[in-house]
Structures are given as C-alpha cells and as structure tokens.
Amino acid sequence: xxxxxxxxxxxxxxxxxxxxxxxxxxxxxxxxxxxxxxxxxxxxxxxxxxxxxxxxxxxxxxxxxxxxxxxxxxxxxxxxxxxxxxxxxxxxxxxxxxxxxxxxxxxxxxxxxxxxxxxxxxxxxxxxxxxxxxxxxxxxxxxxxxxxxxxxxxxxxxxxxxxxxxxxxxxxxxxxxxxxxxxxxxxxxxxxxxxxxxxxxxxxxxxxxxxxxxxxxxxxxxxxxxxxxxxxxxxxxxxx
Amino acid sequence: xxxxxxxxxxxxxxxxxxxxxxxxxxxxxxxxxxxxxxxxxxxxxxxxxxxxxxxxxxxxxxxxxxxxxxxxxxxxxxxxxxxxxxxxxxxxxxxxxxxxxxxxxxxxxxxxxxxxxxxxxxxxxxxxxxxxxxxxxxxxxxxxxxxxxxxxxxxxxxxxxxxxxxxxxxxxxxxxxxxxxxxxxxxxxxxxxxxxxxxxxxxxxxxxxxxxxxxxxxxxxxxxxxxxxxxxxxxxxxxxxxxxx
Amino acid sequence: xxxxxxxxxxxxxxxxxxxxxxxxxxxxxxxxxxxxxxxxxxxxxxxxxxxxxxxxxxxxxx
Numbered sequence: 390x391x392x393x394x395x396x397x398x399x400x401x402x403x404x405x406x407x408x409x410x411x412x413x414x415x416x417x418x419x420x421x422x423x424x425x426x427x428x429x430x431x432x433x434x435x436x437x438x439x440x441x442x443x444x445x446x447x448x449x450x451x452x453x454x455x456x457x458x459x460x461x462x463x464x465x466x467x468x469x470x471x472x473x474x475x476x477x478x479x480x481x482x483x484x485x486x487x488x489x490x491x492x493x494x495x496x497x498x499x500x501x502x503x504x505x506x507x508x509x510x511x512x513x514x515x516x517x518x519x520x521x522x523x524x525x526x527x528x529x530x531x532x533x534x535x536x537x538x539x540x541x542x543x544x545x546x547x548x549x550x551x552x553x554x555x556x557x558x559x560x561x562x563x564x565x566x567x568x569x570x571x572x573x574x575x576x577x578x579x580x581x582x583x584x585x586x587x588x589x590x591x592x593x594x595x596x597x598x599x600x601x602x603x604x605x606x607x608x609x610x611x612x613x614x615x616x617x618x619x620x621x622x623x624x625x626x627x628x629x
Numbered sequence: 630x631x632x633x634x635x636x637x638x639x640x641x642x643x644x645x646x647x648x649x650x651x652x653x654x655x656x657x658x659x660x661x662x663x664x665x666x667x668x669x670x671x672x673x674x675x676x677x678x679x680x681x682x683x684x685x686x687x688x689x690x691x692x693x694x695x696x697x698x699x700x701x702x703x704x705x706x707x708x709x710x711x712x713x714x715x716x717x718x719x720x721x722x723x724x725x726x727x728x729x730x731x732x733x734x735x736x737x738x739x740x741x742x743x744x745x746x747x748x749x750x751x752x753x754x755x756x757x758x759x760x761x762x763x764x765x766x767x768x769x770x771x772x773x774x775x776x777x778x779x780x781x782x783x784x785x786x787x788x789x790x791x792x793x794x795x796x797x798x799x800x801x802x803x804x805x806x807x808x809x810x811x812x813x814x815x816x817x818x819x820x821x822x823x824x825x826x827x828x829x830x831x832x833x834x835x836x837x838x839x840x841x842x843x844x845x846x847x848x849x850x851x852x853x854x855x856x857x858x859x860x861x862x863x864x865x866x867x868x869x870x871x872x873x874x
Numbered sequence: 875x876x877x878x879x880x881x882x883x884x885x886x887x888x889x890x891x892x893x894x895x896x897x898x899x900x901x902x903x904x905x906x907x908x909x910x911x912x913x914x915x916x917x918x919x920x921x922x923x924x925x926x927x928x929x930x931x932x933x934x935x936x
Contacts, residue, residue: 555791560775562779572771576799623788626791629783671878671888682883682884686887686891736898739891740891747887849903855913856906859910859914
C-alpha cells in the first residue's frame with residue numbers, strides 16, 4: 390500500500406488518532422525520500438560551511454576579532470542555509486500532485502504540514518545544531534561555549550523551520566520563488582536571529598543563556614501551534 | 630440592523646459610490662488639519678529646552694510612525710475579513726493599503742534618521758524600534774512583491790491576506806520595543822495609560838497633525854479603493870452607469 | 875522671520891525632514907488620483923468593447 394492509500398484509509402477510521410498516524414506516515418515518507426538523495430540533504434550544510442568560511446576571508450583571519458562576530462556569523466549562515474533547504478520543502482510534492490492529495494485526503498492538512506516541517510527540521514536544523522559549534526570553534530570561540538551554541542541553534546532552528554514553512558506555503562506555485570521566499574521569511578525570522586545570536590554571545594562570554602533561550606523556546610512553541618495552521622491555509626489557497 | 634450595513638459593505642457598487650461621496654469629507658479636513666498643525670508645530674510651539682528647534686521634526690515623524698502602524702493594522706484586519714467572510718471588497722481595501730503603508734514607514738525612517746543626527750549624533754542606530762520599523766517596511770514591500778508575483782487575482786488576494794495576518798505580530802513588537810529593550814528611543818509619552826507627559830503647547834500640534842494624517846490616509850485609501858474596485862469588476866453592468874455618468 | 879527659517883541652527887535637519895514628508899504626501903495624492911483615472915479609463919474601454927461585441931453578435935445572429 391502506498392503512503393497515499395494509507396492516508397486515505399486512515400481517514401475512514403477514527404479521526405483523532407488517524408491524524409497523528411497520517412502525520413507519522415508523511416514524516417517517514419519525507420525522510421525516506423530525502424535519504425534516497427543524500428546530496429540534497431548535504432547541500433544546505435555545505436552552504437553553511439562555505440558562508441562561515443567567507444567571513445574570515447572577507448573580514449580578518451585574526452581569531453581574537455572573529456570571536457567577536459562569531460555568534461552573528463554562525464546565526465546568519467544558519468538562517469540562510471535553512472532558507473535554502475525550505476525551497477525543497479514543498480517543491481517536489483507540489484510538482485507531482487502529492488500536496489493536492491494531502492489536501493483532498495480528508496486528513497488534517499495542518500498535521501500533515503507539521504509532519505513535513507518536522508522532516509525539514511530533522512534534515513536541516515538538527516544537523517546545523519551539530520555543525521554550528523564546529524564552525525564557531527573555527528571562528529575562535531572557547532570550547533566551553535559549545536553546549537550553549539548547540540542548545541540555541543537547536544531550539545532556534547525549530548522556530549526557523551516553522552516560520553519558513555509559512556513562507557514556503559505562501560510562495561507555492563510562484564516561479565523562481567527563492568528570493569521572494571527569503572524576503573517574506575526574513576522579517577518574521579528576525580526575532581529568532583536576535584535571541585539566537587544573543588544566546589550564542591552569552592555562551593561565548595560564559596554567562597547564562599537562560600533568558601534568550603527561553604524566549605527562543607517561546608517563539609518555537611508559538612510557531613508550533615500557529616505556523617502549520619497558517620501554512621495549511623496558504624497551501625489550500627494556492628491549490629484552489 | 631447592523632448586519633444589513635455589513636452586507637451592504639460587501640457590495641462593490643455600494644462601496645464605490647460610498648467611497649466617492651466620503652472622499653471630500655476626509656480630503657479637505659485633512660488639508661486643513663495638516664496645514665494648521667504645521668503652522669502650530671513650526672511657528673507656535675515653544676522651543677524644547679534640550680533639543681532646541683530640532684525637535685519640531687517630531688511633528689512629522691511621530692504621526693508618520695503612528696500611521697505606519699495604523700495602516701498595517703488596517704491592512705491586516707481587512708485581509709482577515711476578506712479571508713473569513715470571503716469579501717472581495719475587503720481584499721480590495723487591503724491591496725489599497727500597501728503603497729500608503731510603505732510611504733508612511735519610509736517617512737518615519739527618514740525623518741527619524743534626520744532627527745537622530747543632531748540628537749543622538751548618528752544617522753542610524755540598530756536600535757530595536759528602528760530595526761523593527763525597517764522590518765515593517767520590508768513587510769509592506771514583501772506584501773506588494775508577493776501580490777505582483779501571483780497571476781491569478783483571487784489567489785493573490787488570499788495568499789497575501791495570509792501574509793498580512795501573519796505579519797501583524799510586528800506591530801505590537803514595534804510599539805513595545807522601547808519598553809522591552811534598552812533603547813535610544815524615549816518610552817511612550819503619549820500612547821500610554823494615564824496622562825501624556827508632554828506639555829499641552831507641544832502636544833496639541835502633534836495631535837492635530839496626527840488627526841490630519843489619519844484623514845489623509847482615509848481620503849487616499851478611499852481613492853485607491855475605488856480604483857481597485859473598478860479594476861476588479863471587469864465589465865459588470867453597474868460599471869457602465871458609473872463610467873458613463 | 876529669518877529666525878523661523880533658521881530653526882535655531884537646525885535648519886538643515888528640520889526643513890529636509892518636513893520637505894521629504896510633504897513631497898511623499900503630494901506624490902501619494904498624485905499617484906492615487908492617477909490610479910483612479912487609469913482605472914476609470916480602462917473600465918470605460920471594457921464597457922465600450924463589450925457593447926461592440928454585443929452589437930456584432932446581434933448582427934451575426936440576424
């Protein structure tokens with residue numbers, strides 16, 4: 390049975406658990422498809438690495454000075470890499486009609502898009518949380534700041550994936566939507582950038598990252614409840 | 630009774646003629662208020678003991694800032710109404726707001742920047758309120774860009790409506806940014822609970838200008854709304870009567 | 875009177891700021907009216923074309 394058949398069958402059984410089950414199926418499908426093309430998974434991460442490399446080349450190789458800008462550099466690179474991966478979030482499914490099937494399936498489109506966003510975070514945000522500290526170390530931050538950096542990027546990238554899902558849903562079907570997607574998503578992502586960079590800065594300084602981390606978590610939770618709903622609304626409108 | 634009024638607002642010909650009739654009632658008072666407010670603000674209001682005469686920029690800066698927030702809020706509300714009740718007219722209102730909102734935001738940023746030079750010693754600071762006001766400008770521009778990128782007009786209406794509603798979160802951020810962060814900007818002296826902390830000779834010109842700008846926005850919105858309604862209605866029969874009148 | 879234009883020495887800040895705002899206001903008034911005029915023109919064109927269409931169809935039917 391294909392995933393699509395499975396989802397439609399689920400619609401006929403108990404609705405509440407069916408939504409979660411359908412979401413789990415979509416998540417599994419997205420991850421499986423992504424791992425068939427590992428190159429696509431690596432692209433945003435390589436992009437991230439390249440951008441962080443550009444800064445020492447363009448500004449200064451002095452570690453003492455790079456340390457000062459490291460938090461901001463890491464976060465901007467993470468933001469851009471996340472935006473790059475977003476394009477792929479809906480593109481393939483909207484081209485082959487799977488997205489329409491999801492909308493027509495009778496399942497909660499909100500949950501299905503939440504599953505797709507979760508897949509995006511697992512494929513992009515979580516790996517970024519692992520390699521961001523490596524990049525930061527290369528930019529001269531002390532080793533003690535690594536846990537803080539991992540935490541802030543992990544939580545912040547959740548918020549980024551959610552906000553980006555809204556932007557991707559809005560630009561569905563727009564030709565060459567990459568730049569427009571960035572223009573729409575970046576304003577929403579600015580608070581995440583501010584608190585994320587602040588948390589990273591505090592981790593580098595050795596002070597407590599609690600305050601900005603909690604704010605990042607608050608944005609992520611708010612996004613968790615609202616973003617899939619807005620994205621589902623936007624997708625339905627685009628598919629009309 | 631209230632619902633009849635609401636339903637009538639959903640009818641494009643009704644709104645078109647209503648807008649045509651109302652526009653002069655906003656346009657002329659707007660001109661009078663802005664001219665009178667300018668006279669008060671530039672010539673009559675006393676000098677500030679700290680900033681001298683440079684503070685008079687406030688009389689265009691603050692109304693522009695208030696308007697930028699008001700326009701975005703109007704746009705978001707119209708967008709929400711359009712989405713929920715599927716009213717074409719509401720979407721037309723939202724579309725009419727974009728250019729005006731961008732203009733007010735631009736004026737806020739430019740006048741603020743000019744005012745900042747003698748006051749803070751710099752033309753720009755990455756101060757929270759300035760930064761989020763700049764973000765607001767990007768939001769207006771992004772809204773227009775998205776609208777232009779989608780070919781089908783109904784889809785464009787509804788997709789940009791979602792964007793407008795999602796982005797409204799920036800409006801309270803801008804307003805409260807001076808309290809949430811240490812900011813170069815002074816905290817609210819007018820829009821706060823309790824009495825404003827500005828002497829009346831300085832406050833009155835500000836309120837006059839703000840009212841004038843609001844009436845100006847209304848007049849311009851109604852004009853653009855008429856244009857939007859006309860271009861959306863294709864060759865509906867009521868148009869014949871309107872254009873041949 | 876010259877005191878008024880001097881703005882206590884801040885003339886080069888106050889007048890450009892006010893000038894830009896008023897220029898934007900005037901520009902917006904112009905653009906809004908132009909949009910309305912253009913919309914009316916286009917609408918009139920469409921109505922006329924529809925009338926011609928109907929007339930031709932009427933003639934073709936007979």
